[in-house]
Amino acid sequence: MDTKRLDLNLLATLEALLEERNVTRAAARLHLSQPAVSAQLNRLRDMFNDPLLVPAQRGMTPTAMALQLLTPLRQALDQVRDTVVTHRHFDPAQAELTVTIACTDYLQSVIGLSLIQKLRQQAPGIRLAIRNLEPPRLETQMVRGEVDLALMTPAEAPPTLRTRHLYDEHYVLVGRQGHPQLGDNMSLEEYARLEHVVVSLSGGNFSTPVDQALQALGHTRNVVLSVASFLFIPEIVAQSHLVALVPWRLVAGRTDLKLVKAPTVSRGFSVGMVWHERNHGHSAHRWVREQVGSCLVG
Structure with a gap:
């Protein structure tokens, strides 16, 4: 060449x-x-x-x-x-646009308040729309401009979209403070006997990859409740004998819950940002991505 x-x-x-x-x-x-x-x-x-x-x-x-x-x-x-473009000056205080972010309920809870406060303080003209993540439709939504930024596991994003890894999340086992059976060094058998809440995003499913891994080791988890959102779980377990596996950032800092190391059969996941090429070089969208990144990583 x-x-x-x-x-x-x-x-x-x-x-x-x-x-x-x-x-x-x-x-x-x-x-x-x-x-x-x-x-x-x-x-x-x-x-x-x-x-x-x-x-x-x-x-x-x-x-x-x-x-x-x-x-x-x-x-x-x-x-x-x-x-x-480095010579171009972007002033967040003068920017006026609407940014639509798609993410799971867990990430809405983790990022919501801190990002809203940051935008209101630094960029009051930027309106934020947060919607539920729909992975099968994400590429089409971004092509049409219906979604500007998605927060999800980067490896699960369509290959045509841009991605940036933010952090790796892990699960913790949570229950109310003083739960008589919730301990730090439980065996898988003891863990399986607890009364569990699981999350089924599609609704009504009582089996998860954790249950499949337990069954392969000869254990069956005692799942008594299935909910459609992680957001219900902290309040449910705080006022009952139920326990649940939840992402650590969802419950970090809560004093009414006991956090225990998750069993070895649970796997963590990565969180990143995903966006379309059309927004890659846009100064306002780049600034918003920086703010999202600082809220999640900082």
């Missing part, structure tokens, strides 16, 4: 094609005609001596080389874009 004749516009087109996986959508994003983008794709294929994208049932599928190119390509173009 003759890098002296390298056209950065072609690389921007390649980035859009790899993320959109559709010539028409890539053309709309780049404000170019579809024939122009098709012609640039042909030039890119010649440049890399690879098809890069091949026709699929829906849109196009990247080749192995194209997938290898995406991350370093993004990083290189981001550096160029950042260099171009």
Whole structure:
């Protein structure tokens, strides 16, 4: 490849094609005609001596080389874009826009108050809309502009969206203070005999991956209540003999609950931010992402 004749516009087109996986959508994003983008794709294929994208049932599928190119390509173009926009001054106090964030009930509880306070103090013109996360619809929602930012496990996000890891969460076993059977060094058998509350986001399910792991070890958990939201659990267990596995940040600092190390059969999860390319370089959205990150990591 003759890098002296390298056209950065072609690389921007390649980035859009790899993320959109559709010539028409890539053309709309780049404000170019579809024939122009098709012609640039042909030039890119010649440049890399690879098809890069091949026709699929829906849109196009990247080749192995194209997938290898995406991350370093993004990083290189981001550096160029950042260099171009660093001179622009963004004043949160003067910004006026609405930002829609999709996340689970647990993250709504963890981030809600601190983020709202921060925005009211520093950016009173930014309105915040928080909605429930719908993973199967997320990509479409972001393409349509219905969701600006999602908080979720980054590995579960559609590959066309941008992600940033924020922190790793772990579960704790919680019950009321003074619970007679809740101890720090319980065996799996003792743990299984407790009366448990589980969360079923779809509603009504009494079995979770924890139960499947316990069954593989010969134990059956005594699940007596299934709820559709983590937010109910702290109040339920604080006033009963029930116990539950919940994310640590949901109950951190509560003095009416006893927190015990979770059994080995429970696994943690990572939390990150997910957003669409259209908002990546937008100064206000970038500032909001920084505030969300500081609320969750700081």
